Every structure is written in C-alpha cells, then in structure tokens.
Amino acid sequence: MGGRIANLAGRAGHDVVLAGRSRDRLAVEAVRLKVPWRSADPRNPAGLDAMLAHVDVVVNTAGPFSNTAPGIMRACIRNGCHYVDLSNESNTFQDAWSLDDDARAAGASIVPGAGFxxxxxxxxxxxxxxxxxxxxxxxxxxxxxxxxxxxxxxxxxxxxxxxxxxxxxxxxxxxxxxxxxxxxxxxxxxxxxxxxxxxxxxxxxxxxxxxxxxxxxxxxxxxxxxxxxxxxxxxxxxxxxxxxxxxxxxxxxxxxxxxxxxxxxxxxxxxxxxxxxxxxxETGSGIAAETALRAAQALLLQAPPGTYTAGQLLGHARISQLPGTHIVDF
Incomplete structure (x- = not known):
C-alpha cells in the first residue's frame, strides 16, 4: 500500500520519500519507484525524528496501527509535520484525539482513518x-x-x-x-x-x-x-x-x-x-491509496492544526467523486 501511494504521489508531482522498518524491502521498493528511502523503528523516537527531517506530511500505511501510530503521531507533533493513516482501529482514533491540544500547539494536523x-x-x-x-x-x-x-x-x-x-x-x-x-x-x-x-x-x-x-x-x-x-x-x-x-x-x-x-x-x-x-x-489498495493521497494533498494546501476525521478534512461530498461508489436509500 505504501508503494502504491508513493507511486500516485510521485505521478502527481510531489517529492516522495519511502519510509519503514525493513531496510532491505525499502531499498528494493525505492529502486523500483526511483525515490529515496529512510528507515526507522516506530518505537524509537530519535530514529523517527531523524526520519521526519524536512518532511511535510506522513502517510502511515503500516498496520496494526495500534503498534505503529502512537510513536509516529507523536514524532510528527515534535517535528511539526502532518500525519495521515489508514487505520480503522478505535484505539488509534482515541489516541489521536488525546493529542489534539499538542497538535494544535505544534501547528500539526493529525488525521487517522483516511483509507476508503x-x-x-x-x-x-x-x-x-x-x-x-x-x-x-x-x-x-x-x-x-x-x-x-x-x-x-x-x-x-x-x-x-x-x-x-x-x-x-x-x-x-x-x-x-x-x-x-x-x-x-x-x-x-x-x-x-x-x-x-x-x-x-x-x-x-x-x-x-x-x-x-x-x-x-x-x-x-x-x-x-x-x-x-x-x-x-x-x-x-x-x-x-x-x-x-x-x-x-x-x-x-x-x-x-x-x-x-x-x-x-x-x-x-x-x-x-x-x-x-x-x-x-470497490475496495482494494487502489481506491484506499487514492483516498489517502487526497487527504495528504489537502493538508499540503491548507492544514488545520489539531485532530480531525478524514471526512471533516475532505468534506463528505467528495466521496461521490471516487470511482465505483454509490449510495442506495431504503
């Protein structure tokens, strides 16, 4: 999923850096996508701080998010960059809202649940x-x-x-x-x-x-x-x-x-x-990747400090613009 989002972001004209835990896998994927890469353990604050240097938006695709999101969200706040993930785990959302005041003070946006x-x-x-x-x-x-x-x-x-x-x-x-x-x-x-x-x-x-x-x-x-x-x-x-x-x-x-x-x-x-x-x-990595990229692009344009749902950030009407999606009333 991370590689797919990186590919979409690169095609959209954004500067992309791949990041993750496995150096070997990252190196191979980075060569395929022709982008730089950085590696850090999400439980290592110093490593995360180094990884996030000069980064504007992080898109976290590494689940379970209960293991990866806490450290990365806090690192984003420390480094003044914005955070997006594809989580659907309620404890990740609760943790994100507990960081709302800290995110506002740092001028950072925290947006969990930006998958489709x-x-x-x-x-x-x-x-x-x-x-x-x-x-x-x-x-x-x-x-x-x-x-x-x-x-x-x-x-x-x-x-x-x-x-x-x-x-x-x-x-x-x-x-x-x-x-x-x-x-x-x-x-x-x-x-x-x-x-x-x-x-x-x-x-x-x-x-x-x-x-x-x-x-x-x-x-x-x-x-x-x-x-x-x-x-x-x-x-x-x-x-x-x-x-x-x-x-x-x-x-x-x-x-x-x-x-x-x-x-x-x-x-x-x-x-x-x-x-x-x-x-x-339609599900699958394609539509989820497009949704996450839209959230990241919205933050690049105008990032409201604090914690928000993806729907609050993107506007609920924008879901109708995604291919293969429709609502039926009963």
Whole structure:
C-alpha cells in the first residue's frame, strides 16, 4: 500500500520519500519507484525524528496501527509535520484525539482513518442524517467481499476482531462485548457481531451523534455463529471467520453491484423514526491509496492544526467523486 501511494504521489508531482522498518524491502521498493528511502523503528523516537527531517506530511500505511501510530503521531507533533493513516482501529482514533491540544500547539494536523472505509462510513452517515430530523442513534454494519488482503490488513483485522466490540453510548466510548445480534440486510438476514471500529468513533466525532454502534456481518448460520465467533475472537482467529462472502439477494439485484464493500447504516430519533441507506464501493489498495493521497494533498494546501476525521478534512461530498461508489436509500 505504501508503494502504491508513493507511486500516485510521485505521478502527481510531489517529492516522495519511502519510509519503514525493513531496510532491505525499502531499498528494493525505492529502486523500483526511483525515490529515496529512510528507515526507522516506530518505537524509537530519535530514529523517527531523524526520519521526519524536512518532511511535510506522513502517510502511515503500516498496520496494526495500534503498534505503529502512537510513536509516529507523536514524532510528527515534535517535528511539526502532518500525519495521515489508514487505520480503522478505535484505539488509534482515541489516541489521536488525546493529542489534539499538542497538535494544535505544534501547528500539526493529525488525521487517522483516511483509507476508503472510514471516509465512506462518514459520508454515508452524513447522507443518512440528512434524511431524518433530530437523530440520536446510528447503527453501522460493515460487510466485505473478503479477498487476500495485505499482511498489514490481515493483522489489523485479526487485532480488531479478537477484541470485544465497542461504541459510543450517551457520548462515552464503552465496551459492548461479544454479543451477537440479528439484522435484516439488503442481501438477506445476517448475524452481526459488535466490533471496535474507528468508523464508529469517527462518525460520533464528525456528527455529534451520542450513540453509535458498529458491527460486522457474517454469512454463518446464527446458531453456529453463537458458538464459533466468540471462540474465534478469544483465540485471535476471528479474521478467518468474519466477515464472510456475501450472497446477492435476487430481489435486491438492481441495487447490488459486484462491489466489494457494503456499508449499511440506519439512523433513528427518539420518536422512533428511522432512515436507512447502503453504500456500495470497490475496495482494494487502489481506491484506499487514492483516498489517502487526497487527504495528504489537502493538508499540503491548507492544514488545520489539531485532530480531525478524514471526512471533516475532505468534506463528505467528495466521496461521490471516487470511482465505483454509490449510495442506495431504503
């Protein structure tokens, strides 16, 4: 992913430096891209400071972000450069917002979750909230077409799904445990499991909605899901179980595409009114790389000091400019 973003940035006319932990891999990739490279361990502050000399924006693509983001975000603040990552881990978002005052004082911008998924979730939330008055609750269900994924993505997914779910309740981030629920999605009835996604944190921060819950769906039978998923999560093997492949529901065929990401979101208000929409989009490193590059370019043009969601930085309407993405209302 880092190489893809570096290639896009170079083609856009930016000066690019590859950075990472593995000197051997960096050297090979840098030769291929014809760019300089620097190496540092994200746990070594002095090494990070040297790596960030004369750098304007860092795009962190190395997951799990709970391991890499803390050190790099703080190094960016120390060195007065801006930070972007592709995280969807809620603890990375919480850490980023704990640094808001420090980032403002340093004139640095911190933008976690600038990959396609979180930006799409923010855009979908803004769309649905525009269809209902006085909403106070949002429920997000994420499904994925699966696919091989990069090692970093696999590690991030394993880390996310091995932990208890979490979300916003009455404006506070709380643990939701492993309890499964049942949801009627456009592609059919599915078991859903709470996950501690950065999506939920980003939506709450960007919209002010006090109650936000995020789930992942699976095609596993509900009875089996109650047995297999909690066990798999405890053993840290949840990524092998969830999310599963999605089977298209024929009655929804006109709404469904061969898209790889499906976000289902429902907003509700105290009287009981609801509004529901789905976002369908192509996933993969290409669209995620383009989204991250747009965030970095926005910071080069005008960087607001402090911590922001990617949607706040880019504007929710810009998601409609990404190829292969559309929203369907229900």
């Amino acid at each position: 998924g979180t930006v799409a979730a923010e855009a979908l939330a803004a769309h649905v909230l525009g269809r209902i008055r006085h909403a106070d609750s949002v429920t997000l269900v994420r499904t994925s077409g699966g696919g091989p994924g990069t090692p970093g993505v696999k590690a991030t997914v394993r880390e996310l799904l091995a932990r208890p779910g979490a979300g916003m309740r009455h404006g506070q981030w709380i643990t939701r445990g492993h309890r499964l629920s049942f949801c009627e999605l456009p592609e059919g009835a599915r078991a859903i499991v709470p996950v501690a996604l950065g999506d939920a944190f980003a939506i709450a921060r960007a919209t002010g909605i006090p109650n936000v819950a995020a789930y992942a769906s699976t095609t596993i039978n509900m009875g089996w899901a109650k047995i297999l998923i909690p066990t798999a999560r405890v053993l840290g093997r949840a990524a092998r179980v969830l999310p599963g492949p999605i089977t298209r529901h024929r009655s929804q065929a006109d709404c469904m595409s061969e898209a790889d990401t499906r976000l289902w979101l429902r907003a509700s208000n105290p009287p009981g009114d609801t509004a529901t929409s789905c976002l369908y989009g």
